[in-house]
Amino acid sequence: MGVPSGKLLRSVKPVHPTGRRIQNKHKLFLMALPFLLITFIFYYLPISGWIYAFYDFIPGIPLSDTPYVGLKWFRTMVENPTQTGEVLRVLKNTVAMSSLGLVTSVFPVIFAILLTEVKAGWYRKFVQTLTTIPNFISWILVYALAFSLFSVDNGVVNNILVQLGVVDEGFNFLASSSHIWVTMIAWYWWKSLGWGAILYLAAIAGIDQELYEAAEVDGASRFRKIWHITVPGIIPTFFVLLLLSIGNFVNNGMEQYFAFQNAMNKDAIEVLDLYVYNIAFANNFPFATAVSMLKSIVSVALLFAANTLSKAVRDESII
Amino acid sequence: MNPLFKGVIPLRKKLKPGDALFQGIIYVLFGLFTLSCIYPFYYLFINTISSNDLSAAGYIKFYPREIHFDNYSKVLRISGLSHAALVSVYRTVIGTLLTVGASAFLGYLFTKKEMWGRQIWYRSVVVTMYFSAGLIPWYITMHNLHLTNNYLAYILPTIITPFNIILVKTFVEAIPPSLEESASIDGAGYLRVFWSIIVPLTTPILATITIFSAVNQWNSFIDTAFLMTDTKYFTLQFLLWRYLNESSSLAALIRNSPDMAASVQNMQTPTSVRMTVTMIVVLPILIVYPFFQRFFVKGIMIGAVKG
Structure with a gap:
């Protein structure tokens, strides 16, 4: 923002006499207190809900009247073959989609590099403005668009395919479980690619132009300039985002999968977050809580691991 | 001109054949x-x-072809839809005002070194971005707080949005401290300084937060799916989701609605209703987007520097 922050403030001596500062420090705290309470209620209090994982809890019956069962719900994950199968299936989906997400996280990098190569400024602006729109609509809306475009009976894509004679009858893109991982990642990037590229575009704009001019004088080709100047310039940004997504490996979020799930594709689309929702609404609260709890713990552990890695490699923490 | 492309100087004047192809x-x-x-x-x-x-x-x-606007006028008459639109508008307006106010005030308070326990409180707010107790424990908590089938469930949990607080705090720290000092020497208290100095100077970042929060509120639907069973709390997003998944009930809704099937040529079908409702939900965002695009971009940039 142009004005140096933090350091400047710190060098300024407090102007208030000591007595008034002591009074003020409590006054400030009291002003913040209502907001801290809200934070506590909505972010910290839910952790107390983990206790339900250790009871045979049924919604509607008070916890004090339900039997304590210790680690029963955690043990069923490994001891009950059906349950183990379910958990493994869901883990497979989670790992598959998160891995696809990690591998394809170079897409916005490529997008940004190629977009800066476009010569006409108006076209860059045009592309950038329009491709960020999908980021601002909900997954329900994305699904509604997908529904209109791809549904079997009246979707424009199937209509065109049938008219062109590519297929005999409409292909049910939305209800098929065979390509769902790829379909999900494709929709994800349709929604996020333009937006995800913004940070990289900024990183590229921040690269010293003299580097390019010098390389030009030395006769470097465009690809050599990209490889030796642009790519090193945006690697730090890429690295931070990559580490953050490693920290979020088990948190796919559920909105996208919730919107796109149906009876046909359920087996392949259920990631952990969605699975937890589905079992809870099949009224198995304690098991859902147990899975939720394990997921939160694994997720925090991954984040710390990513942070440690970041400190080791680039001497800077990501959180 | 987009700020991102400032300083990008075209390097080559003449196109080689390979360049032209590329x-x-x-x-x-x-x-x-x-x-x-x-x-x-x-x-x-x-x-x-x-x-x-x-x-x-x-x-x-x-x-x-054969342009008409019957779909819109009829769909708005579907029972529940205009009410859902009101719920969506209310939660967007009230939720956004509260979170922007809270983020501005708390962000400002967190810049005050003399606050008792400042570091601990600030960190405990920020760290909530990186963990959550999980969906079900959260649901049980909301249930115990009687926030199911309750409008407050749309507004209260989003008041504290750590990312917004970081944005404001960073922004306030960049304001020259002399401005605030001269005011407090003149006898202005924290509230007065906040209202007459901090708020006017942080308008750009508050605008960014406003637009982010408004879009998030408008787009939310998971909270409705979890917490609301009474139709009077349903939002547009949630109704749309129901229309997409329950075509049979949608068809019944059309049959039972008066004058839905009035003109034969423009008879409402489940598809036309779905499409029209989708358009109604998406239009506010499409209309707002071009005017606020720069705020979105600014938000992600500041967030990236700090976050």
């Missing part, structure tokens, strides 16, 4: 992707304003 390819690729980003919206729009017969037969692909 330029051609990336122009086409970006053109196709851009088209794929906007065509779905356009497709839906032209279908909702074209004759429903032609639309149902799949004739409307590139431009509207």
